[in-house]
Amino acid sequence: MNITTLPSNGPQTKPLKVFRAFTPRLRIIPLGGNGEIGKNMMIYEYGDDIIIVDCGIMFPRGEMLGIDFIIPNIAYLEERKDKIRGIVFTHGHEDHIGAIPYIWPKLQAPIFATKLTAGFIEAKMTEFGQQPNIRVVTAGDKIQLGVFKIEFIPFSHTFLDDVGLAINTPEGMVVHIADFKLDPQKLESQKVIEKLAQMGEQGVKCLLLESTNVEYKGTPVSESVVHDTISAIFKRAKGRLIVTSFASSLDRIQGVLNSAARTHKKVAISGRSMDKAINIAMNLGYLKVPRGILVDLRRIEHIPDNQLIILCTGSQGEEYSALVRMASGEHKQVKIKKGDTVVISASAIPGNERTISDTVNNLFKEGADVFYGSEAQRIHSSGHAKRDELQLVIEKVKPEYFIPIHGEYRHLVLHTRLAESLNVKEGNAVVLEDGQIFEIQSGTGRIANEKTDASYVLVDGLGVGDVGNIVLRDRQAMAKDGIFVVILTVDHENGKIVTSPDIISRGFIYMREREDLVYKARQEVKRMFTRHNEKYPANWDFIKKAIRQEMGEFLYKETERRPMIIPVIIEV
């Protein structure tokens, strides 16, 4: 390891060890995205300067019952608030910007983003009554934040105006590439590759690269192929066209608008997030809407079926989304009928397969013809680079160190293997998990022994971080077998039961059909209470614990279910 030593004319008394501890180092700390898909957030720290890259949310796993979403834990940053020079964004998807309204009030740092991303961030923060000062940057721009000099590099993605970051640090160049693909049909991609090669020649200390699609060979279908497929469907369709995609996939939406113009159709929008995204993009000039093409959804009955396109939300089968309401017959303006053609131009976010399938089934039942199935059908193109493109980037950038980002553990492992199979030295491609710290000091990188807290912060209604393991475990238990509340009213003078025990149960059995069981349980609990109260009079904690245990055994024997048992003793 190279140690910066003092010049020979300086004081020689200070022991090297102490001095060494103060040698500044570059710290790279993922607070999200390294070990899961979502809540992407990365810290770069050097001396007194910190910059943050992205600040996203993640959708809860199935067992996180009732949770709305998850945000990164920013304890590390709150302790170092004064050092934060800025929050820099790569693009405007929820898994990159979604947590900003929760985190910004605590950090108050300036925000840097490209125009469209800034538009999405601003809309989001305004909903929370926040008025941040967002500095708009353009691809190609360079900004200085503390010791960090950042250049914004344009990348293709399903979100327009996506950028990667070339971060010049005192420890050398760090390249941070979040969501991207290299659409070979786009001119810019060639330029980006040249840029990467150029940086590679100049020397890149560390590359951080997204890992979402590292399991898949090849490259995504080109966006222009998707547009062609959708156009072909438009031409063949005899009735109405209903198209859904991610609201922020403006490229796709532009394609639909263009196809509509070419085939002389009108377009109506359904769904709040689609409305919002289109408005932002139109206002900022990112979406070119042919004149007179948009119609109000409430006026579509005046338009012949074969001239109408409805662009709507619901590509993930989200409850209450426009397409799901159409599929279930609950949409106010749009009733699906025979002759309708539905195009689901999106792939399933893992976990949404079931709701999407349900939606497709229901649409077929209502008589629609449905195009779905994403890449294989060429009606969707993933926004994320696959192996061939990841390989190309690594080969061009030729980093000394490689840190995969945006992936579950297996993605990170596969991605380090890919890098080491190319030009990254064995041991220099590192799996860095959330909260772990990668330090580069005097040219040498290693994972630090200490860790930061990167535990999940759960958002549920107004509560941020107040739902923890106990509340979740209770929800899981009640979800499985329900609850069984036993209320005993006891005379506080003689410890005798005053009234027959009250039993309240939900989600366990249908009580009206099992009065026999309720009756038996009531007898049992009286017996349990009397027995334990004789032994340990008025030791309510002990008695409740015993009843919980014994009643559990009784009910399991009767039903093979384990409801949550809540004994209550009320003294009167």
Place this chain on the structure above:
Amino acid sequence: MNITTLPSNGPQTKPLKVFRAFTPRLRIIPLGGNGEIGKNMMIYEYGDDIIIVDCGIMFPRGEMLGIDFIIPNIAYLEERKDKIRGIVFTHGHEDHIGAIPYIWPKLQAPIFATKLTAGFIEAKMTEFGQQPNIRVVTAGDKIQLGVFKIEFIPFSHTFLDDVGLAINTPEGMVVHIADFKLDPQKLESQKVIEKLAQMGEQGVKCLLLESTNVEYKGTPVSESVVHDTISAIFKRAKGRLIVTSFASSLDRIQGVLNSAARTHKKVAISGRSMDKAINIAMNLGYLKVPRGILVDLRRIEHIPDNQLIILCTGSQGEEYSALVRMASGEHKQVKIKKGDTVVISASAIPGNERTISDTVNNLFKEGADVFYGSEAQRIHSSGHAKRDELQLVIEKVKPEYFIPIHGEYRHLVLHTRLAESLNVKEGNAVVLEDGQIFEIQSGTGRIANEKTDASYVLVDGLGVGDVGNIVLRDRQAMAKDGIFVVILTVDHENGKIVTSPDIISRGFIYMREREDLVYKARQEVKRMFTRHNEKYPANWDFIKKAIRQEMGEFLYKETERRPMIIPVIIEV
């Protein structure tokens, strides 16, 4: 429509309409599998004869909280118990045999199955203390059940000894093909195709064909390719090999055993269902276990790592399965270590993607190298025919009517379209949903107006069918935001609250951290009670309803959560 009329010398007075109602007809009624993947069960009825084909379970959907599995509703059959001539099985997978212990006691009909399927059925029923008389049949056999003459046709599938049925009925030949594929590398497949062509030449009235893979083009990877891939992994591996597959995929298991023998390795088994399946198959001669190759799992420490294969359960990431326990470090005998190679030779059953991913992530974390990803990696082959094979079958059988089975609604639709694009007349390929009745009378088929009850019967612990919508809705509500129980003890003489209201909450907030909220809620509930009790003294039902409503609003305002509120009033 052709109507059988009386001979001219018979009585001419009876109106044709009445007589027509008595003309026997063939009824085809799916009780499961037509509108979902799983719980396959089909009724064939003609006059006084009924045969049942298969009798499976289905795994619950995510929102069916706490449910173990779903079985078909047999109300229609219970009313016609005396007509049932037999229950015929196509093969021994759970979605075809799993419900038999629940249904057989109610129907008591003779069971017909091939040897291996019979072995699996018997093992299952024995666990329930049932001793049915199973008649073992062999592919090629013909049996007569009432008017039905059934021939068993051998098919390839991931379950050995799989058969399709050629059912000769008074309305012509009906061909019922459940799970199958036509592995081109297997000699038998050629014979089967010839047999189908021969039946097609003789005339097939109706074909029922599985639809599982109708969305996928091409054909599954050949089983022999899978065996080659696994063998290659075995040869490269330096340490232990841990292989998981479906326990009933005996072909795959045979492949592993053969590879083990060729590479001079020992095989240990871990997991109850794997143990059971291998035992049944060995005893019945379906699995050839090379002498001396099996070792006891408790003795594996005596075997060098590079000579050991562990064959285990857990290919779906099932809780408590062997592989999942290994991945989480909870397996007694097997601790994953660097150098281990894990092969997951199975594809994800929809809904299991998350648990499988978790398992893969954990195995990587423990240091193992993991091969997963099923067909694309050629380490698994689907047991179900894809479009090319479905097309071949339809073309050979040339049915007059076509009824897709084993699929969600969209699969059934796509399958009818495929059939009509080939040689099935438009309108003769019908989407028949569970409970609908397809009638063939005097040569003509149509869907009847009446329907049978094919609603889901949920199994939860010992309860069969006792968990209905109310219990499920309660579980869903509690899963989302928990419960909030308010207990008021009231003097029955003056209607005054005796003690401070008790509040019990689970899964809503962490009460210890929100004592302020609990305190406020207690004040609120006292106020609510007093106000309503003054207006409607002792009208407990009304007062409870009002408290439920108002407390709900109060808590929502405070937390934006909607726990289930349970007011309890106890009079003392």
